[in-house]
Amino acid sequence: MIEIKQINKSFGDRHVVKDVSFVFKRGQTNLIIGESGCGKTTIVKLMVGLHAIDSGEIIFDGHNFNTLGQTQKQEIRTEIGMLFQGGALFDSQTLEENVRFPLDMFTKLTKAEKMDRVNFCLQRVKLEGKNKLYPAELSGGMKKRAALARAISNNPKYLFCDEPNSGLDPKTSIIIDDLIHDVTHEYNITTVIVTHDMNSVIEIGDNIMFVYKGENWWTGDKTQIFNVANKELRDFVFASEFIKKVFKQHNT
Amino acid sequence: MLMYRVFAKPQKASIYLRQIIVEIDNIGISSLTIVAIISVFMGGVITIQSAFSITSPLVPLYVVGYTTRESIILEFSPTIVCLILAGKVGSNIASEIGAMRITEQIDALEIMGINSAGYLIFPKIAAAILIFPFLIALSMFLGIAGGYVMGVSSGACTGYEYVYGIQAFFEPWKLYYSFTKVLVFAFIITSVSSYYGYHTEGGALEVGRSSTNAVVYSSILILLFGLILTNIFLSH
Numbered sequence: 154m155i156e157i158k159q160i161n162k163s164f165g166d167r168h169v170v171k172d173v174s175f176v177f178k179r180g181q182t183n184l185i186i187g188e189s190g191c192g193k194t195t196i197v198k199l200m201v202g203l204h205a206i207d208s209g210e211i212i213f214d215g216h217n218f219n220t221l222g223q224t225q226k227q228e229i230r231t232e233i234g235m236l237f238q239g240g241a242l243f244d245s246q247t248l249e250e251n252v253r254f255p256l257d258m259f260t261k262l263t264k265a266e267k268m269d270r271v272n273f274c275l276q277r278v279k280l281e282g283k284n285k286l287y288p289a290e291l292s293g294g295m296k297k298r299a300a301l302a303r304a305i306s307n308n309p310k311y312l313f314c315d316e317p318n319s320g321l322d323p324k325t326s327i328i329i330d331d332l333i334h335d336v337t338h339e340y341n342i343t344t345v346i347v348t349h350d351m352n353s354v355i356e357i358g359d360n361i362m363f364v365y366k367g368e369n370w371w372t373g374d375k376t377q378i379f380n381v382a383n384k385e386l387r388d389f390v391f392a393s394e395f396i397k398k399v400f401k402q403h404n405t
Numbered sequence: 406m407l408m409y410r411v412f413a414k415p416q417k418a419s420i421y422l423r424q425i426i427v428e429i430d431n432i433g434i435s436s437l438t439i440v441a442i443i444s445v446f447m448g449g450v451i452t453i454q455s456a457f458s459i460t461s462p463l464v465p466l467y468v469v470g471y472t473t474r475e476s477i478i479l480e481f482s483p484t485i486v487c488l489i490l491a492g493k494v495g496s497n498i499a500s501e502i503g504a505m506r507i508t509e510q511i512d513a514l515e516i517m518g519i520n521s522a523g524y525l526i527f528p529k530i531a532a533a534i535l536i537f538p539f540l541i542a543l544s545m546f547l548g549i550a551g552g553y554v555m556g557v558s559s560g561a562c563t564g565y566e567y568v569y570g571i572q573a574f575f576e577p578w579k580l581y582y583s584f585t586k587v588l589v590f591a592f593i594i595t596s597v598s599s600y601y602g603y604h605t606e607g608g609a610l611e612v613g614r615s616s617t618n619a620v621v622y623s624s625i626l627i628l629l630f631g632l633i634l635t636n637i638f639l640s641h
Contacts, residue, residue: 230515243505255517
């Protein structure tokens with residue numbers, strides 16, 4: 154479980170994250186949703202320590218991340234897997250080397266054990282047999298899946314995904330969503346997903362925070378989100394004509 | 406602050422060692438051709454210019470070999486070749502790390518709990534410090550050999566005079582001076598270029614800018630430290 158309490162962040166005179174509090178539950182896909190530029194990615198970057206918070210607390214299973222020393226922070230980070238928007242695979246390494254990298258750095262597994270784990274992870278994301286390909290040889294969807302394989306290779310306790318569906322076709326988006334949802338439930342991971350994709354909300358929104366202009370505007374789950382009176386949230390949820398129609402038909 | 410992280414205790418020594426070997430290949434072995442070509446040609450040019458400048462019949466022709474050796478060992482190989490390497494290696498390092506920064510690869514390392522500065526920069530500095538002296542020694546050898554070929558083939562001096570010249574009044578401490586410069590320049594090139602790459606913000610344009618800054622500031626620092634070291638070693 155990860156808990157954020159009244160976190161704030163400003164860049165110069167721009168107050169980007171304003172008193173945001175939320176509990177990201179273990180074994181659930183926790184979604185941070187909102188319009189582009191509302192502060193979603195900044196919240197995740199604050200949580201993983203890529204930016205320093207101005208005030209507030211970020212607590213990983215009882216450990217206040219911001220009061221920890223560098224070594225303890227690095228220990229917590231070894232339990233984090235992250236899927237970046239662009240994949241962030243290491244260009245100079247093959248797919249196999251990318252997935253094996255956290256194992257090389259942080260485990261004492263034998264070469265054979267590492268290979269087993271790599272092959273298992275690649276199989277899990279349906280990239281078996283692609284071990285020797287370089288990131289430049291992969292499609293956008295394959296890069297995302299490869300990045301997910303790397304993120305889960307060292308059995309993380311926490312999984313962060315920054316817009317996992319951006320730039321993907323609907324079919325591949327669903328595959329990625331399902332993979333994230335499945336690994337979250339199978340391995341009881343605390344998963345945090347930043348998205349503005351309503352399909353993801355409908356598919357995998359176990360626990361949702363809607364961020365509007367840097368504030369936590371609403372919290373709930375996928376069963377509640379369509380029945381909210383809040384104007385800003387309704388504008389976001391029903392921005393698509395397709396969803397409006399489906400919702401109307403469903404209610405009649 | 407960055408250097409503090411670069412020289413922090415490695416998280417896994419075997420991985421760092423592997424990276425150093427990779428970087429020796431990237432930084433050193435891949436520069437062999439350019440260093441060899443430039444050294445041979447510059448050695449030839451220095452020899453011809455030296456011979457051209459000697460107009461008095463009172464000056465013995467072995468001075469051509471002597472002048473070539475002194476120019477190559479004292480300045481051309483350690484300084485000019487390092488300036489060329491600042492262009493080749495420096496821009497390569499800055500653009501590689503800069504591209505990793507803008508594509509979030511460095512963030513990925515940090516989130517995994519890896520000291521990205523140490524993992525990316527330390528092997529480059531170590532590799533350069535290890536391999537640059539060999540590159541420069543090769544440059545010295547090829548420069549002097551190039552001078553021999555050009556000197557003899559152009560008729561500037563005989564082979565015997567050239568060989569006598571390159572052995573005349575040889576003081577081994579000058580090599581110590583030259584290789585001290587090389588080690589300092591190796592550190593400057595890799596650390597300055599890594600600094601600019603690591604602190605890249607933005608997109609492709611900024612990567613290009615970091616690469617340019619890396620070359621410009623490495624070159625300026627090489628010239629500055631060249632002057633300082635020359636003043637320390639050679640001034641009476």
